[in-house]
Amino acid sequence: xxxxxxxxxxxxxxxxxxxxxxxxxxxxxxxxxxxxxxxxxxxxxxxxxxxxxxxxxxxxxxxxxxxxxxxxxxxxxxxxxxxxxxxxxxxxxxxxxxxxxxxxxxxxxxxxxxxxxxxxxxxxxxxxxxxxxxxxxxxxxxxxxxxxxxxxxxxxxxxxxxxxxxxxxxxxxxxxxxxxxxxxxxxxxxxxxxxxxxxxxxxxxxxxxxxxxxxxxxxxxxxxxxxxxxxxxxxxxxxxxxxxxxxxxxxxxxxxxxxxxxxxxxxxxxxxxxxxxxxxxxxxxxxxxxxxxxxxxxxxxxxxxxxxxxxxxxxxxxxx
Numbered sequence: 001x002x003x004x005x006x007x008x009x010x011x012x013x014x015x016x017x018x019x020x021x022x023x024x025x026x027x028x029x030x031x032x033x034x035x036x037x038x039x040x041x042x043x044x045x046x047x048x049x050x051x052x053x054x055x056x057x058x059x060x061x062x063x064x065x066x067x068x069x070x071x072x073x074x075x076x077x078x079x080x081x082x083x084x085x086x087x088x089x090x091x092x093x094x095x096x097x098x099x100x101x102x103x104x105x106x107x108x109x110x111x112x113x114x115x116x117x118x119x120x121x122x123x124x125x126x127x128x129x130x131x132x133x134x135x136x137x138x139x140x141x142x143x144x145x146x147x148x149x150x151x152x153x154x155x156x157x158x159x160x161x162x163x164x165x166x167x168x169x170x171x172x173x174x175x176x177x178x179x180x181x182x183x184x185x186x187x188x189x190x191x192x193x194x195x196x197x198x199x200x201x202x203x204x205x206x207x208x209x210x211x212x213x214x215x216x217x218x219x220x221x222x223x224x225x226x227x228x229x230x231x232x233x234x235x236x237x238x239x240x241x242x243x244x245x246x247x248x249x250x251x252x253x254x255x256x257x258x259x260x261x262x263x264x265x266x267x268x269x270x271x272x273x274x275x276x277x278x279x280x281x282x283x284x285x286x287x288x289x290x291x292x293x294x295x296x297x298x299x300x301x302x303x304x305x306x307x308x309x310x311x312x313x314x315x316x317x318x319x320x
Contacts, residue, residue: 034146035048035101039154040148041153042151044104044186046103046219046220047102047218048103048220049100050076050098050099050100050118050143052098054091056093058093060091061089061091062089062090062091062123063088063121064099064119066119067142070115070147073104074104076101077099079098086099115145116144116145117143119140120142157246158254159190159244159256160181163175166259167286168260171232174228174229175227175230176228176230176244178225179223180225182222183220187216187217187218188248190217190248191207194207194228196242206230207247232262236262238261238262238263240260243255
């Protein structure tokens with residue numbers, strides 16, 4: 001009975017590892033976890049990252065294809081050249097490489113569930129190796145794909161707001177990085193409404209549209225747009241509140257906010273003045289300022305015992 005339990009646990013462990021790590025066959029491999037896309041709509045594009053593995057000691061050419069119901073729905077792209085679709089890629093020895101798989105749902109596709117696979121296989125460099133590969137069916141690894149097509153829009157967007165700095169010099173522009181994570185089943189082109197407030201009063205209020213030169217944010221993909229650059233010339237020194245609203249449509253708005261300072265904060269009771277001084281110690285970097293101050297006290301604590309010992313030596317010499 002004990003032996004049966006041990007064997008069962010080993011079987012469960014092997015099964016778990018098989019689904020958690022890349023499937024590798026004769027030096028090639030890819031992740032085996034199924035790709036599941038739900039609530040897909042006609043005419044929309046969905047992006048997924050796939051990882052290919054070459055465990056050989058030489059570089060290898062991998063051919064990637066989509067099969068079964070999704071055969072004509074998928075195109076593959078190298079992240080280094082995302083505008084040109086590819087069918088094969090050369091991967092260096094003992095390395096992993098990522099590709100972007102774009103799933104385009106054709107217009108007129110009836111609602112329902114569609115299944116297929118993404119396959120990776122070695123592609124020979126010459127005729128001799130081609131004959132060898134054709135005789136071995138084990139040099140192909142497939143990953144299951146399931147796509148459910150519906151006719152209802154579902155919007156789910158997350159926005160990351162990352163200011164370049166929270167402490168601006170007088171007249172320095174406010175630069176904000178914006179990264180969209182689109183988990184909707186449609187592509188989106190969000191716009192940003194930005195309000196800058198000081199002591200509750202609006203000092204700046206503008207709407208920034210999605211850049212015309214950029215492609216829309218596809219479903220299940222992330223995209224960073226051109227940073228916003230807001231001129232602060234004419235704004236007085238002090239502490240400000242930035243309120244940002246990401247707008248997809250009238251029904252889907254996402255709020256975010258952060259505080260920042262311009263110039264020297266003159267309010268003696270405002271803790272941001274202390275933080276501003278600490279940031280100046282670190283050359284405008286608040287974290288570095290804290291490290292410098294902490295380092296100063298560490299060095300001071302190391303020198304105090306030495307100073308006390310030296311003081312005791314001088315005292316004994318004078319007593320003589």
